[in-house]
Amino acid sequence: MTKEVGIKDISKPSKQLIKLRLEDLMKLPPPYDKPGEEPPLTEPKEEWRERYITELDGYIAIDIPFDKPKNKDEEQRLVQRFLEGLKKLLDKENNWTFLQPLLLSLEYCAKCQTCNEACPIYLASGRKEIYRPTYRSEVLRRIWKKYLTPAGKIFGKFVSGDIELNWYTIARLAELAYRCTLCRRCTQVCPIGVDNGLIAHEIRKLFSQEMGVAPKPLHELGTVQQLKVGSSTALTPEGFKDIIEFIEDDIKERTGKNIKIPVDEKGADILLIHNAGEYLSWPENPAAFAIIFEEAGISWTLSSELVGYDAVNYGVWYDDVQLARIAMKHVEVARKLDVNRIVVGECGHAHKALCVVADRILVDEYNIPRESCMPILWDIVRKKKLNLDPEKNNFPVTLHDPCNMVRLMGIVEPQRKILREICPQFREMEPHGVYNYCCGGGSGFAIMTSMNFPEWRNKVATRMKFKQILTAFQDCIDPSIKKYVCAPCSNCKGAIRDMLDHYQATMKCGIYYGGLVELIVNAMVDIEEPFIEMF
Amino acid sequence: MPELEVKGKKLKLDEDGFLQDWEEWDEEVAEALAKDTRFGPAIELTEEHWKIIKYIREYFLKYGVAPPIRMLVKFCKKEVNPNCDLQYIYKLFPQGPAKDACRIAGLPKPTGCV
Numbered sequence: 001m002t003k004e005v006g007i008k009d010i011s012k013p014s015k016q017l018i019k020l021r022l023e024d025l026m027k028l029p030p031p032y033d034k035p036g037e038e039p040p041l042t043e044p045k046e047e048w049r050e051r052y053i054t055e056l057d058g059y060i061a062i063d064i065p066f067d068k069p070k071n072k073d074e075e076q077r078l079v080q081r082f083l084e085g086l087k088k089l090l091d092k093e094n095n096w097t098f099l100q101p102l103l104l105s106l107e108y109c110a111k112c113q114t115c116n117e118a119c120p121i122y123l124a125s126g127r128k129e130i131y132r133p134t135y136r137s138e139v140l141r142r143i144w145k146k147y148l149t150p151a152g153k154i155f156g157k158f159v160s161g162d163i164e165l166n167w168y169t170i171a172r173l174a175e176l177a178y179r180c181t182l183c184r185r186c187t188q189v190c191p192i193g194v195d196n197g198l199i200a201h202e203i204r205k206l207f208s209q210e211m212g213v214a215p216k217p218l219h220e221l222g223t224v225q226q227l228k229v230g231s232s233t234a235l236t237p238e239g240f241k242d243i244i245e246f247i248e249d250d251i252k253e254r255t256g257k258n259i260k261i262p263v264d265e266k267g268a269d270i271l272l273i274h275n276a277g278e279y280l281s282w283p284e285n286p287a288a289f290a291i292i293f294e295e296a297g298i299s300w301t302l303s304s305e306l307v308g309y310d311a312v313n314y315g316v317w318y319d320d321v322q323l324a325r326i327a328m329k330h331v332e333v334a335r336k337l338d339v340n341r342i343v344v345g346e347c348g349h350a351h352k353a354l355c356v357v358a359d360r361i362l363v364d365e366y367n368i369p370r371e372s373c374m375p376i377l378w379d380i381v382r383k384k385k386l387n388l389d390p391e392k393n394n395f396p397v398t399l400h401d402p403c404n405m406v407r408l409m410g411i412v413e414p415q416r417k418i419l420r421e422i423c424p425q426f427r428e429m430e431p432h433g434v435y436n437y438c439c440g441g442g443s444g445f446a447i448m449t450s451m452n453f454p455e456w457r458n459k460v461a462t463r464m465k466f467k468q469i470l471t472a473f474q475d476c477i478d479p480s481i482k483k484y485v486c487a488p489c490s491n492c493k494g495a496i497r498d499m500l501d502h503y504q505a506t507m508k509c510g511i512y513y514g515g516l517v518e519l520i521v522n523a524m525v526d527i528e529e530p531f532i533e534m535f
Numbered sequence: 536m537p538e539l540e541v542k543g544k545k546l547k548l549d550e551d552g553f554l555q556d557w558e559e560w561d562e563e564v565a566e567a568l569a570k571d572t573r574f575g576p577a578i579e580l581t582e583e584h585w586k587i588i589k590y591i592r593e594y595f596l597k598y599g600v601a602p603p604i605r606m607l608v609k610f611c612k613k614e615v616n617p618n619c620d621l622q623y624i625y626k627l628f629p630q631g632p633a634k635d636a637c638r639i640a641g642l643p644k645p646t647g648c649v
Contacts, residue, residue: 217647232648234600242598280601450549
């Protein structure tokens with residue numbers, strides 16, 4: 001056994017605070033209960049150690065160079081910048097989103113540790129101290145008390161506990177803010193509502209807004225690229241239109257239906273915004289939406305304007321300023337099109353960004369109704385606006401709940417009511433609904449694919465979800481039985497795709513994945529060929 | 536950062552082996568990228584590989600992204616081999632369309648929720 005890591009160890013110079021070992025990780029159900037069934041862990045390359053922060057656990061989320069200070073002066077300047085950022089987080093003028101819950105969470109945690117057992121990352125890692133939801137919060141709390149409160153400045157560790165703010169602390173804390181998927185399961189079980197997920201989020205904010213430190217896929221290639229080019233995927237409006245044409249042809253070929261996908265139609269009831277990743281990686285998802293909405297006679301449109309065809313708002317994971325910029329763009333597009341409401345497609349974090357967090361900035365004429373697609377889809381199925389035959393979906397199906405839809409927004413029933421109606425072999429994962437586990441790709445992890453971060457995601461962050469999926473299908477785990485994980489969220493789909501690939505679970509267990517609307521279209525009586533192509 | 540030497544010129548790659556500057560690409564660069572074993576097994580480029588690489592490259596120059604995989608498969612069925620499906624593409628490019636085909640075609644690493 002290695003020695004337990006304490007809070008103050010985060011400040012101590014050492015090559016790596018912890019090292020994961022395969023044998024310590026949470027055990028998986030059959031067929032992964034035998035050694036050799038999953039790929040081994042790898043060591044970070046030596047050259048990465050020079051350029052990036054490998055001092056936490058050897059994995060790299062912050063894929064931009066983070067230079068070590070060359071002398072005490074430089075280190076002191078870094079410390080000062082960090083403290084300036086922390087002051088802003090705790091200041092009404094500078095933290096317009098989450099000041100109150102942050103302060104309450106910093107002040108009132110009773111350290112009962114109830115939350116730890118709710119955290120999929122802590123459990124999956126084999127209970128590594130640094131992954132406790134309370135570990136990073138306590139580090140921040142001690143820094144705050146020691147350096148920014150009068151009592152801490154005078155009495156030091158007697159009020160704050162021991163912590164030293166130096167390069168090691170700052171660098172490791174930056175990485176540690178990206179060892180939590182912001183699923184907020186810890187918050188849900190806290191007896192007094194302390195939000196450790198929020199604290200992880202606020203640390204990310206400090207690093208991004210104050211120090212210019214954020215993973216490239218979220219910032220430079222994410223929000224910055226989206227605002228400039230139109231989409232975080234780099235898809236341009238012309239590219240978007242080309243893919244729409246392709247989807248129309250594809251629908252015709254596969255279903256015989258002539259569907260004209262409405263783009264930029266002024267005065268439609270609904271502006272539907274998909275995560276642009278769908279167009280590139282899963283075009284069958286926007287295709288299925290188009291088929292369903294057209295058949296059901298919904299008045300809707302897509303937008304081809306910059307940002308209008310990409311629902312993503314990665315700002316929600318790390319930077320309030322970027323969040324606000326993108327949310328404003330979404331609403332401006334809707335206003336120009338004069339629609340009654342915006343409906344977000346199968347994308348969890350876009351639900352959170354546009355329907356919930358953006359509420360703080362969308363007032364007066366900008367306060368356009370913003371909704372989830374789930375209730376609309378259930379309404380279409382419930383009112384039998386489509387002719388569906390459940391027998392066409394007669395294979396084992398389970399449902400992955402995106403955290404932002406269930407735990408954050410309470411949208412729990414519509415999606416499973418649909419599945420109960422159209423999938424005879426639907427079975428729940430345990431736990432599910434508001435008590436679900438994150439896919440492991442939450443908060444940006446699904447798209448952070450630099451260097452060895454995917455390994456950490458597949459081994460630790462998605463491990464609990466993989467266990468749940470295997471457990472839900474234990475009665476039919478034989479690879480000859482094809483089964484479907486329904487994940488109505490682009491990010492979750494990306495994480496599940498990578499998980500199935502990492503563990504070779506499609507080959508070994510016959511597990512496939514996809515969205516919800518694909519299952520609806522797959523059940524449509526007048527479409528002869530299966531819409532879902534796992535068969 | 537990793538570098539790739541082609542015709543005496545050192546080209547910058549990102550940590551996952553993608554060309555930093557897509558404009559530096561030409562066919563010789565593609566050959567060098569395909570032979571580089573630091574980011575995956577070496578690939579001997581055949582005529583089938585080239586058809587796919589050129590298609591991806593042209594689509595990228597036009598629209599700024601790689602074509603959707605579904606579109607790529609359709610193209611391959613028509614232009615490369617009537618039996619082509621995603622598995623066939625994986626046979627040509629063992630690490631898949633993104634990690635191998637796009638990388639060799641000199642595209643930046645795919646971004647966003649793809």
